[in-house]
Amino acid sequence: MRTTTIPGYTYGSDESAKSPVGLDELEKLKATVMFTDDDEQALRLAGDVLEDQVEDVLDVWYGFVGGHPHLLAYFSTPDGEPIQEYLDRVRQRFAQWILDTCRRPYDQTWLDYQEEIALRHTPQKKNTVDGVDSVDNIPLRYIIAFVYPITATMRDFLAKKGHSSDQVEAMHQAWFKAVTLQAALWARPYVRDALW
Numbered sequence: 035m036r037t038t039t040i041p042g043y044t045y046g047s048d049e050s051a052k053s054p055v056g057l058d059e060l061e062k063l064k065a066t067v068m069f070t071d072d073d074e075q076a077l078r079l080a081g082d083v084l085e086d087q088v089e090d091v092l093d094v095w096y097g098f099v100g101g102h103p104h105l106l107a108y109f110s111t112p113d114g115e116p117i118q119e120y121l122d123r124v125r126q127r128f129a130q131w132i133l134d135t136c137r138r139p140y141d142q143t144w145l146d147y148q149e150e151i152a153l154r155h156t157p158q159k160k161n162t163v164d165g166v167d168s169v170d171n172i173p174l175r176y177i178i179a180f181v182y183p184i185t186a187t188m189r190d191f192l193a194k195k196g197h198s199s200d201q202v203e204a205m206h207q208a209w210f211k212a213v214t215l216q217a218a219l220w221a222r223p224y225v226r227d228a229l230w
């Protein structure tokens with residue numbers, strides 16, 4: 035896996051946060067989004083299907099963000115100037131995340147990096163990894179709402195390598211569950227413990 039060359043990508047390192055969420059809670063959340071071993075298998079296949087399409091996927095997602103000034107604002111200075119270096123650096127970590135979502139075991143190390151990614155969307159860590167002067171929070175409502183475009187736009191890419199419609203559907207559903215699961219984990223730092 036491309037782990038060492040991506041600036042700011044700290045999966046499995048001591049620099050990353052530790053998640054207060056444990057494996058017991060993860061199992062409950064997985065059950066809540068109906069995530070099973072079949073989904074894990076479907077994600078492994080999706081990883082193979084997507085591996086050489088990651089840049090094309092990101093072109094679509096970045097086009098979507100770039101086409102909506104209220105979203106591009108989170109990659110911009112407080113007075114609204116997009117920061118190209120920030121967009122480029124985050125893009126590399128986003129690419130890795132697509133493959134991590136498909137291929138990493140969802141264990142405590144994975145949970146820890148979910149916490150780290152969550153914090154990077156909030157005032158606790160946003161901008162710090164890349165040392166940029168951007169706005170310091172991405173509202174939780176946009177994290178949740180972003181699950182839809184990130185899922186809907188994936189189907190065409192999953193269908194590009196000649197798999198049956200049943201296989202494509204299985205990969206797509208597994209992807210939807212995995213992203214929903216992560217959005218639920220990323221909500222944690224936004225709300226008081228007792229409410230999460």
Ligand code: HEM
Pocket residue numbers: 042043044099105106108109124127128131151154155159160161162163164172176177178180181184213217
């Ligand atoms: C960072 C995914 C919602 C803006 C990231 C990273 C990933 C990611 C994988 C890089 C993690 C790393 O550093 O290793 C997602 C997913 C979302 C979501 C799956 C929703 C389902 C949003 C929204 C925005 C946004 C709605 C607003 C436009 C950013 C920014 C960063 C970032 C600015 C860089 C944060 C930093 O300073 O480190 N996101 N994101 N994200 N995302 Fe999101």
